[in-house]
Amino acid sequence: MIARSELMTTLALLRTRLILLMMVVVTPALGPVLYGNLEQRRIEKAGIRKGAVALSQLGAARLESYVNNTRQLLATFSEISFLVLSSNQPLCQTHFSNLRKLLPDYLNFGLIETNGMLFCTAEPTNAALNLSQRPYFRRVLQTRKFAIGEFQLGGLTGQPALNFGYPVLDGKGKLRRVLYASLKVSLLSEAMRQIPLPPGSSVTVIDRRGNVLAHYPEPEKWVGKSLSNAPVVQRILRKKAGVVEMASVEGGPRLHAVTAVDEQDGPSAFVSVGIPLGISFADANQALWRHFGILAVVAALVWFAARFFAQRFFLRPVRALASAAEGLAAGNLSARTGPIHGAAELEQLGKVFDEMADRLQNRQAEIEQAQQEIQRLNQGLEERVRRRTVQLEAANKELEAFSYSVSHDLRAPLRHISGFVKALKEDQAASLSEEGRQYLEAIERAGIEMKKLVDDLLSFSRTGRAEFHRRRVNLEELVEEVKSSLSGELANRAVEWKVGPLPEVQGDAALLRMVLFNLVSNAIKYIRPRHPAGIEIGGQTTEKEQIIFVRDNGVGFDMKYASKLFGVFQRLHDKNEFEGTGVGLANVQRIILRHEGRVWAEAKPEEGATFYFALPR
Numbered sequence: 001m002i003a004r005s006e007l008m009t010t011l012a013l014l015r016t017r018l019i020l021l022m023m024v025v026v027t028p029a030l031g032p033v034l035y036g037n038l039e040q041r042r043i044e045k046a047g048i049r050k051g052a053v054a055l056s057q058l059g060a061a062r063l064e065s066y067v068n069n070t071r072q073l074l075a076t077f078s079e080i081s082f083l084v085l086s087s088n089q090p091l092c093q094t095h096f097s098n099l100r101k102l103l104p105d106y107l108n109f110g111l112i113e114t115n116g117m118l119f120c121t122a123e124p125t126n127a128a129l130n131l132s133q134r135p136y137f138r139r140v141l142q143t144r145k146f147a148i149g150e151f152q153l154g155g156l157t158g159q160p161a162l163n164f165g166y167p168v169l170d171g172k173g174k175l176r177r178v179l180y181a182s183l184k185v186s187l188l189s190e191a192m193r194q195i196p197l198p199p200g201s202s203v204t205v206i207d208r209r210g211n212v213l214a215h216y217p218e219p220e221k222w223v224g225k226s227l228s229n230a231p232v233v234q235r236i237l238r239k240k241a242g243v244v245e246m247a248s249v250e251g252g253p254r255l256h257a258v259t260a261v262d263e264q265d266g267p268s269a270f271v272s273v274g275i276p277l278g279i280s281f282a283d284a285n286q287a288l289w290r291h292f293g294i295l296a297v298v299a300a301l302v303w304f305a306a307r308f309f310a311q312r313f314f315l316r317p318v319r320a321l322a323s324a325a326e327g328l329a330a331g332n333l334s335a336r337t338g339p340i341h342g343a344a345e346l347e348q349l350g351k352v353f354d355e356m357a358d359r360l361q362n363r364q365a366e367i368e369q370a371q372q373e374i375q376r377l378n379q380g381l382e383e384r385v386r387r388r389t390v391q392l393e394a395a396n397k398e399l400e401a402f403s404y405s406v407s408h409d410l411r412a413p414l415r416h417i418s419g420f421v422k423a424l425k426e427d428q429a430a431s432l433s434e435e436g437r438q439y440l441e442a443i444e445r446a447g448i449e450m451k452k453l454v455d456d457l458l459s460f461s462r463t464g465r466a467e468f469h470r471r472r473v474n475l476e477e478l479v480e481e482v483k484s485s486l487s488g489e490l491a492n493r494a495v496e497w498k499v500g501p502l503p504e505v506q507g508d509a510a511l512l513r514m515v516l517f518n519l520v521s522n523a524i525k526y527i528r529p530r531h532p533a534g535i536e537i538g539g540q541t542t543e544k545e546q547i548i549f550v551r552d553n554g555v556g557f558d559m560k561y562a563s564k565l566f567g568v569f570q571r572l573h574d575k576n577e578f579e580g581t582g583v584g585l586a587n588v589q590r591i592i593l594r595h596e597g598r599v600w601a602e603a604k605p606e607e608g609a610t611f612y613f614a615l616p617r
Helices: 004-078 089-102 135-143 186-193 231-239 282-329 344-409 411-431 434-465 475-485 509-526 559-564 584-594
Strands: 106-113 118-121 147-153 160-169 175-184 202-207 212-216 242-247 253-263 266-276 471-474 495-499 504-507 533-541 545-552 598-603 609-616
Touching: 004 160, 004 175, 004 186, 004 202, 004 242, 004 253, 004 266, 089 106, 089 118, 106 160, 135 147, 135 160, 135 175, 147 202, 147 253, 175 186, 186 202, 186 212, 202 231, 231 242, 231 253, 231 266, 411 434, 471 475, 471 509, 475 495, 475 509, 504 509, 504 609, 509 533, 509 545, 509 584, 509 609, 559 598, 584 598, 584 609
Parallel strands: 495 533
Antiparallel strands: 106 118, 106 175, 147 160, 160 175, 202 212, 202 266, 242 253, 253 266, 471 504, 533 545, 545 609, 598 609
16 A cells, blocks of 8 residues: 555655646746736725825815814804703794704704703604613713714604714803704715715715715615624724725725724714725736736647647546546546556556545445444434423423412312301300410411412413413503502502603513513512602613513612522512512513513612513514
8 A cells, every 4th residue: 555655745746747847938927927017006006095095085074074063063052051051942942943944954953951851952842752872962971072973863853864962061061961963964975976986986984883874876775774794894993094905895895995083082983985906906907918918829839839748648647537536526436547557656646546445435335334323323312302302291281280280279278267267266256265366367367378379379370371362562551550450559658650661562461461560569569668669660672672671669689689589489578578479470480481581680688679571572
């Protein structure tokens, strides 16, 4: 058998001879051609890079002019104290409406309180809007300086806009409000259209999150899109400024010159000019193809001279090797090259190939045998998994049936106990001692607690057995129903309710009502020592979930015991202080899990607790 080192030596000799044969003809002429072309490409590319940087700086300057104009405008209006510090909303709205008519480049003007609530706006609205999540608003609160926002569809105008914020300070330098202006995004694309671009090029303006603020050409196709996942945009957001060569979102490799528009805490927007690389190397490519044409003529002459030699000493042996290799690749493991007459290296290679084919044939037989064994094991494993699954499903059904039966069947003896205790108190009370009457009351209280526990167990069992009907559910209506049903527990108690906007969700209305009932009644129980007592119900929507919370200012709990909250019969407070069986929150978790959601809680001792549940959108 030929050693591996001998095989590598043979292949190296053959490869060296072929490379030397081509280099003898091509290298002397190819070297100068390639060097000249590379030098020409370098010069042309440097010119294109310089021009692209100048164009991106021009675009950034146009964008900065809008930013500076808006900054000066807002700074001027922030000094008009009778307007920006006024408590007269109609007057404020009238002034902003007139201002919008005078400045048609802007979609809207307005004032926001420091808590995020909209005070007044040029666009009339009767709804109470909270803008605390607007990026420009948060940056003004943090820096107390002019801030540039990001692309968004205006909540009032419904049109794409770029928002700006400016702090409104009183005479003592205290931040009182945030003044904002909404610039029409279409103006930016119009400004970029004025930049003289090379054919096939484009200019793009993106905000700090990768949203397209302006684009030319085809602004209607790109403006408003989020390109944060595009590799070239990610590179721009990391590098901030400079020149990069990458594939563009429009398609094809381009040279991107990027200029950042800076704010106090870093770049707020980026202007990118993308020029196709084909434009950069057009002249160099033409020269290269011309030189290649000349070389092709020379190579053809050499080819005719070398054809006879290659046919005799290389092509025939290689053809025999290729034919055997094709048969081997097609699955014919008995394919062999046989005796090869040619260069000594190729003869050696043919022997090595045949030995390799022998080993492959043996290895294939071993693999087929191993695959049969694996298939047999997999079939046995699948059967065992199927049986275990059936057993597990049967055990779960039996467990639920047992829980339901036990809870249901315990009711009859409890009714008998309660009935006999009541009869004993009514008929034999006079003959009982004080200690005996206390024993009866203790039995009666224990019976009531046992009945409540059985009822909760039965409810817990029914929750898992109940049919699930998914539809759109209005949570605000469910909250009002729950508050009404719990009004009896709030008699002679002052509770401050705060119910924010709640989203519509997909789920089972009856089960979700049980969730809200358990969470709100739980809050009512633990705010009992508080004066004043407060309960807040609200929600928020994320990209994947709709999150609802119930918050109270009750006694709270230590978070190190939070893992016990949603277990059956788990309690974090003494039952002498707060009644309950420890089943309600277990029911909540079971219902939310049936909705494919999640539930959790946050709290601090003596500072209240917040219970959350999230449902998929």
